[in-house]
Amino acid sequence: MIDKIFLNMTRTSALLILFIVAWIFVVLFNHSIEAMQTFGFDFITKDEWAPNLEKFGAYAAIFGSVASTFLAMLLAIPVAIGVAIFLSEIAHDKIKGFFGVSVELLAAIPSVIYGMWGLFFFVPILRDIFGGMGIGLLAAGIVLAIMILPFMAAVTRDAMNTTPDILKESAYALGGTQWDVIKDIIIPYAKAGIIGSLILALGRAIGETMAVTFVMGNVHHTPKTILDPTTSIPVTLANEFTEADSSLYFSSLFGLALTLLVMSFVVIAIAKFYFLRKVRKGQ
Amino acid sequence: MTATQKRIIINRIALGFSTLSAIIALAFLFWILGVLVMKGVDSLSWSIFMFEGSPPGYAESGLKHALVGQLILVGLATLIGVPLGIMAGTYLSEYGKNSKLAHTIRDISDIMMSAPSIVIGAFVYAVVVMPMGHFSAWAGAIALAIIMIPIILRTTDDMLQLVPGTLREAAFALGAPKYKVIMDVVYRGAKAGILTGVLLGIARVGGETAPLLFTSFNDNFFTTDLNEAMPSLTVTMFNYAISPYDDWQQLGWAAAFILSMFILGLNIVGRLILLAGKRK
Known part of the structure; x- marks a missing residue:
């Protein structure tokens, strides 16, 4: 009797996850129908966002999300791989433990703090170097890169650590240098895991709100240069959600949220199911 | 050469x-x-803990409202999220095992772990704030709980699977029903791991700002009413940091420092518990 109740309680909790996820999609979809009906495909291809005229085109926000994430990945990937190699192959055991833990702890620092640092300490430097406001796509890309770096380095290191020692030792026995072992043994062996980890980090970066809200500018224009202020989907949501005053405005914001959710779901699913599953099967 | x-x-x-x-x-x-x-x-100063928010320029301003609000929000989220997460994880590890349903739930929950938190905020706005007609602490706590559940589920599932099957069999052989085996044998064996998962889950949602922006919103005054907008350290930090007032920005940094120490502390304690459990 109690056995049955216990089973049912745990099963209901587990099914609740599926239910919530489905519910999120349904709710976001329902609320964005009005915008979709009004604008159709123009919603994602036009960049005119004028609440006073009831015109909502999300292209600038979508472009800003993609561009800032791309920029962040461009900057973070080489450094993260370098850090991962350092942590898994180069560093002395004692340093490894200390740096390894500090990298993981840094990944836990709230992203809003990266945003504050960006606004008060990094944007002025950019302003001095490039002129202009300092706030914009470049600042967002760099702050995002720094924010995602600890997570990316930690998961990439974990992927590299799956390489069996025996493979590495055989390569050393043949006279390989450390770099030979890294380039010809570890990276080929852990390739799927490394790519999966990098994409997973990308999935996190694309939905990141607080690190970029401070430094992006929230201007609905597709930027002409990397220094121009622009916006992204999460930045628009964070700035405008509580200000929306018409149902079409709301509906457009829900449309943005749905777009973002679909984008990140696809990215994360590719990382998990295509690359990281390969790793699990390989083991 | x-x-x-x-x-x-x-x-x-x-x-x-x-x-x-x-x-x-x-x-x-x-x-x-x-x-x-x-x-x-x-x-940092004592006045931060003694006074609530006030207009810029006042000496008697602090973060008491945000500190208490943060504790209430995270506490409520923990009360909702932890039992659900642990039960769901228990189902996956003890009943679902390798079934298709269990794998689907694991996969979806894993994806949810990295889903954009601001979208969760928008969802909770639509299903809680809109029907209620106003922002509330409940809405904020529900948003945080939704983010927390996948983390707890994952660690519980992983940790319960580490408990050796022979322990379960021994308990079954003594005639214990399954729920008793799980409660008294499996949970006991995985205690340290589950606790670590809970601490890391709390640390993760404690630093979230985006899902609170339009669920619990913010308030510059002390409140414990769960049906009202509730201040939090993160949203207060955000609002103060983008304000043009020096003293507000100062308070923003104080909030950032307190919150980070709290989250780093939880992370470190979680790791220590796991290490101590492994050594045994």
């Missing part, structure tokens, strides 16, 4: 680059930590 010499030189260059990137990365991260600590310690 022989081929060997060439390889050795390339090796040095490559390792040098890797070490350099590690140094660059750590320099940036320690810069941020340094700023956080300097600014935070600078702005």
